[in-house]
Amino acid sequence: MQLSKYFILFTLTLFLTNCGDTNTSKKSSLSIKINDQSLMLGDTLQLSINNPKNLNISSVTYEMSGKSIENNAILNNITLGNKTITAKVKVGDNTETVTKSVIVYNNVIPTIYTFEIVNTFPHDITSYTQGLEFYNGELYESTGQRTESKLRKVNFETGDILKNIDLEDQYFGEGLTVLNDKIYQLTWQAERGFVYDVNTFEKLSSFNYGTSKEGWGICNDGKTLYKSDGTEKIYLLNPENLTEQSHIEVYTQKGKIPSLNELEWIDGKIFANIYQRNGVAIINPKTGGVEGVINFESLRKLVKQHPELDVLNGIAYNPERETIFVTGKNWDKLFEVKIEAQ
Template identity: 75%
Template sequence: MHLSKYIIVICLSLIFINCGKTNSSKQTGLTINTAVKSLMLGDTLKLSINNPKNLDITNVSYQLNGKSVDNTTILNTTTLGKKVITAVVKYDDQTETITKSIKIFNNVIPSYYKYEVVNTYPHDITSYTQGLEFYNGELYESTGQRGESKLRKVNFETGEVLKNINLENQYFGEGLTIMNDKIYQLTWQKERGFVYDVNTFEKISSFNYGSSKEGWGICNDDKTLYKSDGTEKIWLLNPDNLTEQSHIQVYTEKGKIPSLNELEWIDGKIFANIYQKNGVVIINPNNGGVEGVINFKPLRELVTQHDELDVLNGIAYHPERKTIFVTGKNWDKLFEVKIKKQ
């Protein structure tokens, strides 16, 4: 036999042997039974083991996303989205670990909110708005596009730029948020964010992303930073070291909401712009459930129509006025609105 053929035969033999060892545990046919295919927040998760070969099972322990659960568990404190159930099954002096994926949906239908425009202000039509936030009564804005990305402090009533720095050309600016006199600004695909002094705009430091590979929107609740990455996930960052501690997945009663973009923290909820949809969802930060929806699409018809006009993006809450300011990419107007549940 030719040497190369001999090597191939040996390799194939090893593959078959290893496959046999890998699959031997699967010969038991043990699987996890969840009784129902879809689950909602508040449902009871009932777990059992399908045991087609009637093995003498002596013990079973379960975990839901790494946390121990009983075989009957009410899903009232879990977060939403994709989860992994793990079962460790002991039988005949052997142990087998099996898993099953499930999805948990929200148990409420989102409320619809209407809005009223109470004021309209000028906005720089060349600003590809990515982040917008008030801090101590002053409006700050982050803009995008490579070679055009900026960090700004703006007089919201006149549109005058009070302070401005340009990002290096390789960076595509994204969302921003401000906490404890520090501005946190994201960039898109470079997996890097920047921290500035809010008073001087001096860059203090930079930070790298973790499991989230892109930067889209960011907000804070005075303790934690919340970061979107263009998916249905919102990542919770430790403000001391800017590491990603965990994440929530944003779901309605029907499924996930992808393309989450600019974020704003308003009265204990996360308001998130959905990219390309000209709408905003109101999210419960404890579990990721969508509790409300605002359709801002008509606002786009109220701005100057031009070739560079793009979608709604930019949500800023003014706590003293109890109003929300919204604009869009290359919009020439900034709208102050009040919202009300329908």
């Protein structure tokens, strides 16, 4: 009886392994031909199948990163970065699947922005600023370093700390954003974020990261959270269950922009600090394309110079004043600026 059971299982396994019409077990002689390995947004994607053995191909269907795409399609309304082209090729009674990787770049040169300092305010020089955001006219700040990480509400004009809680010693605080009276705060390498009541700072819940393994910056558009992890990727999160729904990759016309850090949503665009560059990239959230850059390097020379002084990090938009506030890690000043395209 026991032997018979094993024989039936073996026969069933053999049947399931050999039936079906998809051939993925052996290396195919077929391959995808493409007009260019590196494409730009707006280019025409020309695809064909390289068939050195002259197999009898009856049909071919293509997908790009899991979505159906036609040959000679114009690359509009897609996100940038690494893409996988998949071809399902019907050969006789079998279907062979072959893939090819491509990179899609942005098709515009970023606009260079200059800035004007409108006001300068005091800032706590001990704050290792990681996140900065206005909500209902109030400024909220997240700071980093283990045993020193904090969540704060700050009077931006005087620098006074209006409300403060310390994170547990094992957490390294990172970016924050506020949506629907909830503060979302990231930590760096613990793969965990926290949700607080904006009025009381009561911790409501915590959440774990998904594909992204680190927390750097976070912002929101009123519906969706956008999270960076120190790479060229920005993840889109559902604010209700904090799951990562998708991501964009940030590219210029020349290449990817890694080290994306603190994020801010301003007038339909994502403004992202580029870590250790003292600059900000202006990103199209639908494609990931960099549309503008701001060089804030000169601001660092205007703050107190001391051994713990670190890079620019912290950007917050004040919609009532229509100005941007920027500071840095262990800076003693908070700058209110206006930007203008050159």
